Amino acid sequence: MPSTAHIAPPAGAEYPPDVLSERCPSRRILNHVTSRWGVLVLIALQDGTHRFSELRRRIGGVSERMLAQTLRVLEEDGFITRTAHPVVPPHVEYDLTPMGQLVAQKVHALAECIESNLGRILKAGG
Amino acid sequence: MPSTAHIAPPAGAEYPPDVLSERCPSRRILNHVTSRWGVLVLIALQDGTHRFSELRRRIGGVSERMLAQTLRVLEEDGFITRTAHPVVPPHVEYDLTPMGQLVAQKVHALAECIESNLGRILKAGG
DNA sequence: CAGTATCCTATCGGATACTG
DNA sequence: CAGTATCCGATAGGATACTG
Numbered sequence: 001m002p003s004t005a006h007i008a009p010p011a012g013a014e015y016p017p018d019v020l021s022e023r024c025p026s027r028r029i030l031n032h033v034t035s036r037w038g039v040l041v042l043i044a045l046q047d048g049t050h051r052f053s054e055l056r057r058r059i060g061g062v063s064e065r066m067l068a069q070t071l072r073v074l075e076e077d078g079f080i081t082r083t084a085h086p087v088v089p090p091h092v093e094y095d096l097t098p099m100g101q102l103v104a105q106k107v108h109a110l111a112e113c114i115e116s117n118l119g120r121i122l123k124a125g126g
Numbered sequence: 127m128p129s130t131a132h133i134a135p136p137a138g139a140e141y142p143p144d145v146l147s148e149r150c151p152s153r154r155i156l157n158h159v160t161s162r163w164g165v166l167v168l169i170a171l172q173d174g175t176h177r178f179s180e181l182r183r184r185i186g187g188v189s190e191r192m193l194a195q196t197l198r199v200l201e202e203d204g205f206i207t208r209t210a211h212p213v214v215p216p217h218v219e220y221d222l223t224p225m226g227q228l229v230a231q232k233v234h235a236l237a238e239c240i241e242s243n244l245g246r247i248l249k250a251g252g
Numbered sequence: 253c254a255g256t257a258t259c260c261t262a263t264c265g266g267a268t269a270c271t272g
Numbered sequence: 273c274a275g276t277a278t279c280c281g282a283t284a285g286g287a288t289a290c291t292g
Contacts, residue, residue, distance in 0.1 A: 016241075017241035017242075017244050018241075019165075019166065019169065019237045019240075019241060020166060020169065020170060020184060020185055020186060021186050022186030022187040023186070025244060025248060026237070026240050026241045026244055029240050029244070029247055030165060030236070030237060030240055031162060033236070033240065034160035034161075034165060034236075035160075035264090036157060036264080036265085037265090039145075039156065039160060040145065040146060043145065043146065044146060051273080051274085052273075052274050052275075053273065053274075056274095058146060059146055060146060060147050060148030060149070061148035063265070063266055063267080064274085064275070064276090065265075065266075065267090065275095065276085065277095066264085066265060066266080067275095068274080068275060068276080069264095069265090076250070076251040077247050077250060077251050078246060078247050078249075078250030078251060084274090088272085088273085089273040089274080090272080090273050090274050090275080091273075091274090092273080092274060092275085099243055099246060099247070102239055102243070103236065103239055103240065103243075106232065106235050106236035106239050107236060109232050109235070110156070110159070110160075110229065110232035110233060110236060111145045111152070111156060113228055113229055113232050114145075114152050114155050114156055114159065114229065115142075115143035115144075115145065115152045116143075117225055117228070117229075118143050118151060118152055118155070120204060120225060121155055121203050121204050121225070122151060123204075124202070124203060124204030125202040125203050125204060161284090162284080162285085163285095177253080177254085178253075178254050178255075179253065179254075182254095189285070189286055189287080190254085190255070190256090191255095191256085191257095191285075191286075191287090192284085192285060192286080193255095194254080194255060194256080195284095195285090210254090214253085214292085215253040215254080216253050216254050216255080216292080217253075217254090218253080218254060218255085
C-alpha cells in the first residue's frame with residue numbers, strides 16, 4: 001500500500017496530522033516553535049514568569065524586534081500568555097501555558113541532547 | 127549571584143554548553159537540526175535507510191537543492207551517514223547514525239506533541 | 253538516479269530611531 | 273519599560289537547466 005503522506009485532505013475531511021505532508025498545519029506551528037528564537041524563548045520561560053527585558057538579557061543576541069515578534073507568534077499559537085499590568089512604567093509578564101510547557105519540555109530535551117553530545121558533534125564536523 | 131549565561135568562555139577554557147549563550151556552538155547545531163527541512167529529514171529517516179528520491183517524495187514540498195543541502199549539513203554534524211554504491215545509475219543511501227537516532231527521537235517527540243495538540247492550537251490562533 | 257550550477261525572490265533578522 | 277516603525281542587508285529557499 002502506497003504512502004498517502006503527501007496527499008492533502010479534501011476540504012471538510014479530517015486526517016490525522018502528518019508533518020511530512022506539505023499542507024498539514026502542524027508544519028506551520030512546528031516552524032514557529034523551531035524558529036531561531038522560538039526555541040530559546042520557550043527554554044528561557046521554563047523556569048517561570050519573565051518580563052520582556054529579562055528575556056532580552058537572558059537570550060544572548062536577540063534583538064528587541066525579534067523577541068517581540070517571536071513572543072507575539074507564540075502567544076497566537078497558545079504557547080505563551082502575556083499579562084500587561086496597567087502601570088507606568090509598563091510592566092508586562094510572559095508565561096508558558098500548560099500546552100506551552102509541554103512543547104518547551106520537548107524543545108529543552110532536544111537542546112540538552114545536542115549539548116551533551118557536543119563533543120562528538122564538533123569532532124565529526126570540524 | 128548574577129547569571130553568566132551570556133558570557134562566552136575565554137579561549138581554551140571549557141564551560142558547560144548553554145544554548146542561551148550567544149557564542150555556544152550548540153546553537154549552530156540546534157539551528158541545523160531545527161531548520162525547516164532538517165526536522166523533516168530526521169523524522170523521515172527514523173524508520174531506516176532511504177534513497178535521495180525516496181526522501182524527496184516523502185517530504186512534501188522539499189526541492190532537490192534544499193534536500194541535498196540539508197543532508198550534507200546533517201552529515202557534517204554526524205547525524206547522518208551517506209553511502210554511495212558505485213553503480214550506474216547511481217545508488218545512494220542515507221541513514222541515521224546512533225547519535226542521529228537520538229536527536230531524531232527528540233525531534234519526533236516534539237512534532238508529535240504539536241500534532242496531538244493541533245486542535246487546541248488552531249483554535250487559539252485562528 | 254543523484255545530484256550541481258545558476259539565477260532569482262521572499263523572508264529573516266539586525267540597527268536605529270521613535271512612542272505611550 | 274515595553275515595545276513599534278522604518279530601513280536595509282544577509283541568507284534561506286524555489287525554479288530551472290544541466291551533468292556524471
